[in-house]
Amino acid sequence: MADFKTVDKKYVANTYNRFDVEISHGKGAYAYDKDGKEYIDMGTGIGVNAFGYCDEVWLDAVKEQLSRIQHTSNLYYTEPCSNLAQILCEKTGFSKVFFSNSGAEANECAIKVARKYACDKYGEKRYNVITLKNSFHGRTITTLSATGQDVFHTKFKPLTEGFLYVDANDFDGLKECVENNEVAAIMLECVQGEGGVLVLDEEYVKNVANFAKERDILLIVDEVQTGNGRLGTLYGYMNYGITPDIVSTAKGLGGGLPIGATLLSKKVENVLAFGDHGSTFGGNPVVCAGAISIINRLTDEFLAEVAKKGEFIKQTLKDCNGILSVSGKGLMIGIETSRPAKEVVLDCIKEGVLCLTAKTKVRLLPPLNISYETLTVALDVIKNVCAK
Ligand SMILES: *Cc1c(COP(=O)(O)O)cnc(C)c1O
Numbered sequence: 001m002a003d004f005k006t007v008d009k010k011y012v013a014n015t016y017n018r019f020d021v022e023i024s025h026g027k028g029a030y031a032y033d034k035d036g037k038e039y040i041d042m043g044t045g046i047g048v049n050a051f052g053y054c055d056e057v058w059l060d061a062v063k064e065q066l067s068r069i070q071h072t073s074n075l076y077y078t079e080p081c082s083n084l085a086q087i088l089c090e091k092t093g094f095s096k097v098f099f100s101n102s103g104a105e106a107n108e109c110a111i112k113v114a115r116k117y118a119c120d121k122y123g124e125k126r127y128n129v130i131t132l133k134n135s136f137h138g139r140t141i142t143t144l145s146a147t148g149q150d151v152f153h154t155k156f157k158p159l160t161e162g163f164l165y166v167d168a169n170d171f172d173g174l175k176e177c178v179e180n181n182e183v184a185a186i187m188l189e190c191v192q193g194e195g196g197v198l199v200l201d202e203e204y205v206k207n208v209a210n211f212a213k214e215r216d217i218l219l220i221v222d223e224v225q226t227g228n229g230r231l232g233t234l235y236g237y238m239n240y241g242i243t244p245d246i247v248s249t250a251k252g253l254g255g256g257l258p259i260g261a262t263l264l265s266k267k268v269e270n271v272l273a274f275g276d277h278g279s280t281f282g283g284n285p286v287v288c289a290g291a292i293s294i295i296n297r298l299t300d301e302f303l304a305e306v307a308k309k310g311e312f313i314k315q316t317l318k319d320c321n322g323i324l325s326v327s328g329k330g331l332m333i334g335i336e337t338s339r340p341a342k343e344v345v346l347d348c349i350k351e352g353v354l355c356l357t358a359k360t361k362v363r364l365l366p367p368l369n370i371s372y373e374t375l376t377v378a379l380d381v382i383k384n385v386c387a388k
Pocket of ligand 1: 101102103104105107136138139143189193194222223224250261287
């Protein structure tokens with residue numbers, strides 16, 4: 001096979017510090033490189049391949065739709081788009097969905113809805129969105145501005161105005177920020193993914209949700225990474241007994257094809273009117289057909305299994321040599337290691353296991369349907385590498 005690594009280095013923009021692995025194909029939890037070496041993929045393309053590589057059910061749904069129609073525009077109705085919206089609403093209690101193509105776009109839509117809602121009701125000064133320090137909301141200029149990490153900001157100023165950052169799990173700090181500013185919305189991840197798999201306190205999240213409701217400040221939960229079964233619930237917020245006004249999601253929803261979705265509650269379902277927002281590719285029929293095949297399989301029994309597998313990982317890894325702590329929920333796991341996380345990941349690659357990092361941690365986002373057998377093999381490798 002051609003040396004696509006060299007070609008990539010020459011012609012693809014230098015934004016990714018890729019690992020020295022040339023992936024050629026995959027099946028289920030297994031990826032294969034161009035020389036046929038097998039890897040257990042504990043990262044699923046950053047939580048995207050919810051049912052692993054080339055899952056049969058998903059593949060059939062996508063292929064079937066692909067041979068009917070690959071795209072029309074949002075000038076017309078298509079069945080997969082309307083079906084997916086209905087399924088999402090019926091399973092969550094949200095009222096309407098806006099479809100886009102990525103997590104950042106799902107968040108852009110959420111922010112636009114929040115600003116318009118507040119402006120319509122309270123005037124144009126109420127535009128601020130509070131986000132949490134250490135959060136991650138995307139790479140567009142506005143979602144970068146929403147991201148509460150200075151490292152992402154410095155090279156790209158001026159950023160979009162109107163974002164305020166508060167410490168996670170500090171409810172008093174958040175209240176103070178609201179008192180001192182005109183706030184349209186609060187946006188948070190229930191588990192900060194890129195920030196290091198940090199689970200927000202339940203009490204804090206509940207307090208924020210109640211306080212936001214009292215003040216008619218919209219609560220946006222960014223479920224780009226935590227959504228679609230990842231935390232052992234259909235959406236992560238369901239672990240917290242709260243009902244957000246807006247939920248954004250992407251990654252796992254499409255099972256491997258690009259999709260973003262912004263779920264709108266009754267309160268905000270009609271905030272956006274004709275012409276206020278749009279996306280050429282949003283709601284693509286092939287992508288939506290794949291997403292339907294994913295969402296329909298996230299039954300209560302299946303999700304309970306995801307939660308159990310998460311506990312199994314935690315139990316297996318905790319107190320192992322070289323492992324300082326394990327965080328996360330469901331199949332979104334962060335491992336604090338004695339060795340630098342990057343070294344652990346590099347050694348795991350040698351041993352045939354693909355893992356991710358998140359800040360200083362090793363991060364695992366395995367396929368939701370990974371077998372205990374495969375999981376055990378991967379965890380043995382990770383344990384051995386961490387103990388080195
Ligand atoms: C990955 C991620 C995003 C950005 O998603 P893209 O599809 O890369 O635009 C936004 N928010 C969270 C929480 C994410 O994990």
